[in-house]
Amino acid sequence: xxxxxxxxxxxxxxxxxxxxxxxxxxxxxxxxxxxxxxxxxxxxxxxxxxxxxxxxxxxxxxxxxxxxxxxxxxxxxxxxxxxxxxxxxxxxxxxxxxxxxxxxxxxxxxxxxxxxxxxxxxxxxxxxxxxxxxxxxxxxxxxxxxxxxxxxxxxxxxxxxxxxxxxxxxxxxxxxxxxxxxxxxxxxxxxxxxxxxxxxxxxxxxxxxxxxxxxxxxxxxxxxxxxxxxxxxxxxxxxxxxxxxxxxxxxxxxxxxxxxxxxxxxxxxxxxxxxxxxx
Amino acid sequence: xxxxxxxxxxxxxxxxxxxxxxxxxxxxxxxxxxxxxxxxxxxxxxxxxxxxxxxxxxxxxxxxxxxxxxxxxxxxxxxxxxxxxxxxxxxxxxxxxxxxxxxxxxxxxxxxxxxxxxxxxxxxxxxxxxxxxxxxxxxxxxxxxxxxxxxxxxxxxxxxxxxxxxxxxxxxxxxxxxxxxxxxxxxxxxxxxxxxxxxxxxxxxxxxxxxxxxxxxxxxxxxxxxxxxxxxxxxxxxxxxxxxxxxxxxxxxxxxxxxxxxxxxxxxxxxxxxxxxxxxxxxxxxxxxxxxxxxxxxxxxxxxxxxxxxxxxxxxxxxxxxxxxxxxxxxxxxxxxxxxxxxxxxxxxxxxxxxxxxxxxxxxxxxxxxxxxxxxxxxxxxxxxxxxxxxxxxxxxxxxxxxxxxxxxxxxxxxxxxxxxxxxxxxxxxxxxxxxxxxxxxxxxxxxxxxxxxxxxxxxxxxxxxxxxx
Numbered sequence: 003x004x005x006x007x008x009x010x011x012x013x014x015x016x017x018x019x020x021x022x023x024x025x026x027x028x029x030x031x032x033x034x035x036x037x038x039x040x041x042x043x044x045x046x047x048x049x050x051x052x053x054x055x056x057x058x059x060x061x062x063x064x065x066x067x068x069x070x071x072x073x074x075x076x077x078x079x080x081x082x083x084x085x086x087x088x089x090x091x092x093x094x095x096x097x098x099x100x101x102x103x104x105x106x107x108x109x110x111x112x113x114x115x116x117x118x119x120x121x122x123x124x125x126x127x128x129x130x131x132x133x134x135x136x137x138x139x140x141x142x143x144x145x146x147x148x149x150x151x152x153x154x155x156x157x158x159x160x161x162x163x164x165x166x167x168x169x170x171x172x173x174x175x176x177x178x179x180x181x182x183x184x185x186x187x188x189x190x191x192x193x194x195x196x197x198x199x200x201x202x203x204x205x206x207x208x209x210x211x212x213x214x215x216x217x218x219x220x221x222x223x224x225x226x227x228x229x230x231x232x233x234x235x236x237x238x239x240x241x242x243x244x245x246x247x248x249x250x251x252x253x254x255x256x257x258x259x260x261x262x263x264x265x266x267x268x269x270x271x272x273x274x275x276x277x278x279x280x281x
Numbered sequence: 282x283x284x285x286x287x288x289x290x291x292x293x294x295x296x297x298x299x300x301x302x303x304x305x306x307x308x309x310x311x312x313x314x315x316x317x318x319x320x321x322x323x324x325x326x327x328x329x330x331x332x333x334x335x336x337x338x339x340x341x342x343x344x345x346x347x348x349x350x351x352x353x354x355x356x357x358x359x360x361x362x363x364x365x366x367x368x369x370x371x372x373x374x375x376x377x378x379x380x381x382x383x384x385x386x387x388x389x390x391x392x393x394x395x396x397x398x399x400x401x402x403x404x405x406x407x408x409x410x411x412x413x414x415x416x417x418x419x420x421x422x423x424x425x426x427x428x429x430x431x432x433x434x435x436x437x438x439x440x441x442x443x444x445x446x447x448x449x450x451x452x453x454x455x456x457x458x459x460x461x462x463x464x465x466x467x468x469x470x471x472x473x474x475x476x477x478x479x480x481x482x483x484x485x486x487x488x489x490x491x492x493x494x495x496x497x498x499x500x501x502x503x504x505x506x507x508x509x510x511x512x513x514x515x516x517x518x519x520x521x522x523x524x525x526x527x528x529x530x531x532x533x534x535x536x537x538x539x540x541x542x543x544x545x546x547x548x549x550x551x552x553x554x555x556x557x558x559x560x561x562x563x564x565x566x567x568x569x570x571x572x573x574x575x576x577x578x579x580x581x582x583x584x585x586x587x588x589x590x591x592x593x594x595x596x597x598x599x600x601x602x603x604x605x606x607x608x609x610x611x612x613x614x615x616x617x618x619x620x621x622x623x624x625x626x627x628x629x630x631x632x633x634x635x636x637x638x639x640x641x642x643x644x645x646x647x648x649x650x651x652x653x654x655x656x657x658x659x660x661x662x663x664x665x666x667x668x669x670x671x672x673x674x675x676x677x678x679x680x681x682x683x684x685x686x687x688x689x690x691x692x693x694x695x696x697x698x699x700x701x702x703x704x705x706x707x708x709x710x711x712x713x714x715x716x717x718x719x720x721x722x723x724x725x726x727x728x729x730x731x732x733x734x735x736x737x738x739x740x741x742x743x744x745x746x747x748x749x750x751x
Contacts, residue, residue: 150404154395157388160376168377168388176395 008125010241012198015132017215018233019191022139024219025229026184030146031177032159033078034087036216037094041185042192043206044070047101049196050115071185075178091209098207112203115196122200131194136230139187143226146180155180217262236262287349288312289356289366289456289487294343296329298667303329304508307343311456316478316488316500321508322699323671324659327491328372330508331458334489335369347455364391368454370446372461372670372697373624374430378438383409383426386416386445412448419444419477421469432552435465435623435693436576443474447481456487461670463494464696465623467726470576471496493671493699540603541565542688542720548597550586551745556594557583557738559747566687566718569710571725572747574738579745580724581623583738584690587722588613588620602687612688619681623692625673629666633659633676640683648683651712655679655705670697678706682713689713691723707731 024038044067052060077086101107116122120131146152158173196202205211218236222229239261240254247254289311296303303326311317319327333340336356345356347366356363368391377385387393387405390412397404409426417424420440430438443462447454462478463471471494478500482488490497545562557579564570574580586593589608598605601612612618628636637656641648648656656679659672668676674697681689694710695703707730713719714731723729737750 145398148400148402150394150397150399150401153384153388153393153401157393168391168393172395 005125006245008129009123010238010245012125012128012132013195013241014234014237015129015136016191016195016198017237018230019132019136019139020188021215021218021222021233021236022136022143022226022229023184023187023191024215025143025222025224026139026146026180026187028219029222029224029229030143030152030155031180031184033177033181034083035074035090036087037090037209037212038188038215038219039192039206039212040090040094040097041067041071041188042195043094043097043101043202045189045192046115046196046202046206047107047113048189049117049193050113050202051107053115053117054113067189071182074185075181078177078181079174091212094207094209094212098204101207102204108203110204112201112205114200115202116200117197120197122198125198128194128198135187135190135194140226140230142183142187143224143229147224147226151176214259217266221262221266286313287347287455290346290348291334292344292346294330294333294340294345296326296333296341307506309504309506311487311489312503313455313485313487314482315503316482316490318497318500318502318505319489319491319508320505323675323697323702324669325508327508328460328669331369331460331489331491334456335367335458336363337369366455367458368446368456369458370442370460370462372464374438374442375624378430380430381427382424382430382433382441385430386412386441386448389442389445390448391446412445415448416441416444419473421473434577434581435696436467436470439463439465440470440474440576443477447477447486454486456489457481458489460491461493461697462490463492463497464670465576465693465726467573467575475499493697541600542568542602543609543722544598544600545587546598546600548587548595548599550593550595550597551579551582552585552593555579555582555745556586557745557747559583559597562736562747564688564720564722566720567714569714569721569723569729569731569733571723571729571733571735572738573724573726573735573750574745578738580738581692583747584620584692584722584724588618588690609688616684617687619684619686619689621677621681621689621691621694623696625670625677625697627665629664631665632661633663633665633668634661636665636676637661637679637683640680649685649717651709651716652679652683655709658705671699671702674698675702675705678709682709682719685713685717686719688720688722691721693724693726695725695727 020038020042023041024035027033027035027038044063048060048063048067051063074090077089081089101112102110107113120127146155154173154176157168158177192206214236218233219229221236222232236258239258240251243249243254243257244251291307291309291311294307294309295305307330309317319330321327329338332338333343334345336345345363347354347356356367370389377388380388383405387408390408392404392408394404406426413424413426420437424441430441433441439462443459447457457478459478462474466474475496478488478490482500488500490500490502541563543562543564545559548559548562549556550559551557562570572580572583582593586595587599587609589595589610595608599608600606601609601618606612609618613620628639631639633656637648637653655675659668659676659679665673665676674694678691678694681691691710694706698706710721711731714721721733723733728735735750736747738745739748740746
């Protein structure tokens, strides 16, 4: 029973960390990045590659990932928001196609990512990685909410004229720094997930996998408490109920989708009704 | 103690937008305690020069240099030095006004330490408590630190912005660069800001001011820089005589029998807690009613309340074209009424021609020629973000009148506008009044050169009331 709870804890915390990383990029920085699973997937394949082909390829994978993050950061200023969003989704597709087409990376079947150091499916040691990772992500959002640095991040989202009124404070480096940290969190989460499950496959790049994270991110908003609570609830739901009720996890995930969809529709309708009353 | 042994010089500054040369090889010396006024029509390049001087957009050519103690430092190579020494206040503060008064002042005073991980609430509170007496003295009343700046009137926002900009930790800067500081201010607000700027100047701070209103002359400018197109604007020229203005009364007389466009009886409208009482107001087709009042009196709130725009409220009897309505929201939606907001930062990414087309969609007929002619003067192919503040005001009026509305509510239509464009604005209003019978409810601080009835918001028995005035 303890192992089952620990298993749920690891998976929930790693998924929630991914959501919080996306909260940083999407909700805090205002960058329309809807494919945090791209970074997680790249990290997962990086780990699997390292385990199969040695550290040299791993270093190459890390270098490529850093380059990708640099390119994504640079494009924030260069592209309009809709194009940027489209680019993130397109990159998911490209990532999935590349790994699916590569026989070296296991093609459609994916590849093993078991390690002798952190053994797959043994949740105990992974809790020691997942908890700090989640707390780190939470702490960063909390820090942004209450620090002067966080205020600078909010200023960085403003239009040009408003920023001119404030000064020449280095808003772009601040944006880049937060984007890099959030990317790091996403890569770490992906790497741990790969090690924990012991297998990676191209499905990690599927847009269907990105959507639940996006929903949790948007529902989470900018507050660290609300974002964390929603992310944890969102991801613990299928496991918890399959454990308690005995249904399959996938079936409970579908129940979760129904509940969340209905909740969102009700809340949206309430807000619309509220708006009508105000008018 | 303020350092007064320095000179900031601008060498051969040039700026072009495509084929348009805004300024070329402009040399200027900025000295401690001296004021320089930038003159010229809307779109002549005054704002671009101020932005270039503050390092916020690059000049195409030229540099800005600080001479001090026999040394020469180029601001181009040290943006942070420039940020400390030259403080810029734009003519519009947009999104910043959604922040609290304390945070707004904190940001505009350059007190933010962007890489500091300490509590922002503590930093903002400490800063605000330190500068509160100074700000309240300038503001002329008590400031609520937590209140959103957007709840203040436009004029009050300007007062706060200027006061905050000189209240920072690195007080004072060497030069204060202010774009249209008197925009949206009533007579007492103008006096306060001019006095504040004079005080700053006395402290040894150099002032660079782009402003159309003549009251700014009290600052005793050492130099006036005339921007291209070379129209003299050192005095606010009286509007050109316009034959149509003389026929205003005839229009009123000719339409006297028709039902009033707008009738207000015992109406109370405005932001919650700041509503204005209007006992009676009648506005017929082709008539103009002007609402005046101090900054913060509730003029804009009254207009928004009439239009039913949240979060304002309205009670009392409102009739539009003889029909009783809860507010004017339905008529606004149908295009019978148009509202020209004070904030002119909409459609920034669109071209002027597209904005005019959009504005005409609600109308049943094509864009009137007169409106099109005025829009053409601002440059149909230009993007709205490329227009000067004055030309944006002109475009906003064009938007308001493109659909030939029955009634137009104009919130300070001549703010940011140079004398030449003021003439255009009055001419367009007069044309709409005469030709289409459009009625106008206008919020302004000054009298219009058009036949109009004037109302003023006065405090009466403790609450604001709209009363007829001379």
